[in-house]
Amino acid sequence: MSAVMVTRKVTRKWEKLPGKNTFCCDGRVMMARQKGVFYLTLFLIVGTCALFFAFECPYLAVHLSPAVPMFAAVLFLFVVAMLLRTSFSDPGVLPRALPEEATFIEMEIEAANGSVPAGQRPPPRIRNVQINSQIVKLKYCYTCKIFRPPRASHCSICDNCVERFDHHCPWVGNCVGKRNYRYFYLFTLSLSLLTIYIFAFDIVHVVMRSVDSGFVSTLKESPGTVVEVVVCFFTLWSVVGLTGFHTYLISLNQTTNEDIKGSWSGKNRLQNPYSHKNIMKNCCEVLCGPAYPSVLDRRGLLLEKPGTPAIQSASKTSGLELQIAKAKAAAFLRKQSCDNADYSSPSSTWSSASLKERVTNVKGKSSSAKENGSTPKSKSTDHTDTNSNTKEQDPTPKEKASALKERVSCSKEKRQSSKEQGPTPKEKASGPPLASPDDLTDTLLEKERVQ
Amino acid sequence: MSIAHSFFPYKILVSSSPFLFECWTTHSLQDLRQQAPIAAKVFVQRDYTSGTICQFQTKFPATLETRIDKQQFEDTIRKLNSLYAEAEKLGGRSYLEGCLACLTAYTVFLCMETHYEKVLKKIASYIQDQNDKIYAPRGLLLTDPIERGLRVVEITVFEDRSTGPGR
Numbered sequence: 027m028s029a030v031m032v033t034r035k036v037t038r039k040w041e042k043l044p045g046k047n048t049f050c051c052d053g054r055v056m057m058a059r060q061k062g063v064f065y066l067t068l069f070l071i072v073g074t075c076a077l078f079f080a081f082e083c084p085y086l087a088v089h090l091s092p093a094v095p096m097f098a099a100v101l102f103l104f105v106v107a108m109l110l111r112t113s114f115s116d117p118g119v120l121p122r123a124l125p126e127e128a129t130f131i132e133m134e135i136e137a138a139n140g141s142v143p144a145g146q147r148p149p150p151r152i153r154n155v156q157i158n159s160q161i162v163k164l165k166y167c168y169t170c171k172i173f174r175p176p177r178a179s180h181c182s183i184c185d186n187c188v189e190r191f192d193h194h195c196p197w198v199g200n201c202v203g204k205r206n207y208r209y210f211y212l213f214t215l216s217l218s219l220l221t222i223y224i225f226a227f228d229i230v231h232v233v234m235r236s237v238d239s240g241f242v243s244t245l246k247e248s249p250g251t252v253v254e255v256v257v258c259f260f261t262l263w264s265v266v267g268l269t270g271f272h273t274y275l276i277s278l279n280q281t282t283n284e285d286i287k288g289s290w291s292g293k294n295r296l297q298n299p300y301s302h303k304n305i306m307k308n309c310c311e312v313l314c315g316p317a318y319p320s321v322l323d324r325r326g327l328l329l330e331k332p333g334t335p336a337i338q339s340a341s342k343t344s345g346l347e348l349q350i351a352k353a354k355a356a357a358f359l360r361k362q363s364c365d366n367a368d369y370s371s372p373s374s375t376w377s378s379a380s381l382k383e384r385v386t387n388v389k390g391k392s393s394s395a396k397e398n399g400s401t402p403k404s405k406s407t408d409h410t411d412t413n414s415n416t417k418e419q420d421p422t423p424k425e426k427a428s429a430l431k432e433r434v435s436c437s438k439e440k441r442q443s444s445k446e447q448g449p450t451p452k453e454k455a456s457g458p459p460l461a462s463p464d465d466l467t468d469t470l471l472e473k474e475r476v477q
Numbered sequence: 478m479s480i481a482h483s484f485f486p487y488k489i490l491v492s493s494s495p496f497l498f499e500c501w502t503t504h505s506l507q508d509l510r511q512q513a514p515i516a517a518k519v520f521v522q523r524d525y526t527s528g529t530i531c532q533f534q535t536k537f538p539a540t541l542e543t544r545i546d547k548q549q550f551e552d553t554i555r556k557l558n559s560l561y562a563e564a565e566k567l568g569g570r571s572y573l574e575g576c577l578a579c580l581t582a583y584t585v586f587l588c589m590e591t592h593y594e595k596v597l598k599k600i601a602s603y604i605q606d607q608n609d610k611i612y613a614p615r616g617l618l619l620t621d622p623i624e625r626g627l628r629v630v631e632i633t634v635f636e637d638r639s640t641g642p643g644r
Contacts, residue, residue: 131520
């Protein structure tokens with residue numbers, strides 16, 4: 027046998043993240059897809075400040091104080107730093123549920139709902155939780171397949187669930203959430219100060235120069251001043267207003283999302299359960315709270331073998347999930363082929379709850395089947411034959427995977443009907459005997475290991 | 478079904494072409510991850526009764542009844558909850574850290590580790606320790622919640638092969 031070198035292309039996790047974010051600098055920077063307005067913001071800030079430094083600062087540094095341009099420079103750097111921090115950081119995106127977790131939650135939901143009569147819509151997926159003597163409803167996110175934590179919301183622009191979702195800001199080109207809200211607030215606050223500062227010193231500059239050389243000639247000498255005044259005038263109303271609004275929200279420990287929806291407006295005796303009822307405490311929590319880490323792990327490594335359809339993660343335990351998923355898929359396909367004669371409707375995709383029920387039902391009733399079906403197990407435990415066995419059976423999982431894909435594409439339309447017919451596959455599972463999925467799982471896992 | 482001994486032997490298949498060899502060994506975490514078939518996965522959900530801080534439910538899952546002592550499981554979860562509470566605690570230290578960071582335009586985080594990150598490392602080593610001492614001998618594996626977005630504590634239940642097929 028010749029040594030086979032498997033070349034592995036190393037990809038990082040951010041390349042395979044779902045959602046509509048764009049990533050730069052190999053996953054270090056995370057933004058929304060539409061960045062045009064962000065570039066406009068950056069241009070306005072940098073452009074206006076450049077004009078200020080070019081036209082006003084030389085005159086004011088000499089005639090007033092050198093501290094004026096120095097303070098402006100510090101403020102400008104702070105504004106840009108806060109803007110970039112807000113735009114480039116992860117707002118607190120919740121990663122989507124892996125298939126096992128999604129299946130587990132689905133099973134819990136179905137257990138809680140009981141059997142839904144055919145033709146009736148199942149009840150909405152809501153969990154009630156009591157927080158500080160207030161009942162809060164946790165909604166289920168069909169995209170991320172999780173029950174959203176309190177205060178989390180799904181951003182349709184970025185297609186992610188974000189913790190403590192405030193709003194999606196096109197001006198910064200990112201969502202504003204738990205992790206970057208304080209940077210956003212400091213950005214608006216410092217930008218307000220910068221705008222007021224530039225506006226004020228523009229006026230001072232024009233007044234001082236007009237005393238010497240007249241108003242019209244002043245404007246002719248420094249045309250930049252006119253541009254700055256116009257930009258600052260319009261910016262003032264919007265940014266200062268926004269800063270005031272967010273100061274109000276912070277003092278009440280509310281998010282823009284909650285304010286818009288009127289979640290804690292006081293009707294129906296609804297009080298904000300997250301507020302400390304103390305303005306200072308609320309401000310301290312939002313602005314000086316702990317720096318939450320990103321749970322996305324954008325720069326983690328994903329090891330991809332060329333030629334295999336699946337991707338194996340390099341993280342500690344998640345490699346096993348792939349094996350489980352494959353084993354389940356194979357068990358499902360084997361079951362399908364056995365039930366072909368009396369199988370009325372194709373089931374939903376392999377990750378659905380019905381499959382899980384089927385597998386667990388068969389497992390529970392297959393204790394005798396295990397003893398009978400010990401042949402594949404004994405084969406796999408015989409180390410001398412395993413290598414040859416796996417090599418002969420090598421194409422099978424791949425063929426099954428492609429067959430499964432075709433099935434998935436066909437069965438997607440009939441998903442609704444298959445869910446309503448949930449109980450029927452259960453009964454079928456206990457019907458004809460077949461090679462136990464456990465044995466199939468064992469065999470498949472053996473194959474994966476050797477590969 | 479009962480686990481007669483605290484650890485049970487696993488066969489490791491180490492294949493490096495052109496030859497393969499095997500060795501019998503008592504299991505370790507590495508063995509569990511590489512080869513044991515998974516019987517089930519249990520997901521311990523978040524507990525939101527105290528707000529949005531990171532806490533997990535201490536309710537004992539039915540699937541683990543035959544595998545581990547209820548008290549031990551609850552102790553693990555309670556310890557994890559206390560560690561997360563320590564990470565997210567609002568107090569003098571977090572305010573100082575926040576103010577200092579703000580004054581430096583948050584550039585200080587480029588060179589300094591945040592308090593939360595330090596506690597996360599503590600949590601990771603605690604989970605590793607628990608897995609080595611308590612969970613792996615019982616054929617279980619705790620996954621660090623940070624790998625699941627701090628949403629769940631995933632407990633992988635491996636099949637017990639010590640007593641062979643049929644129970």
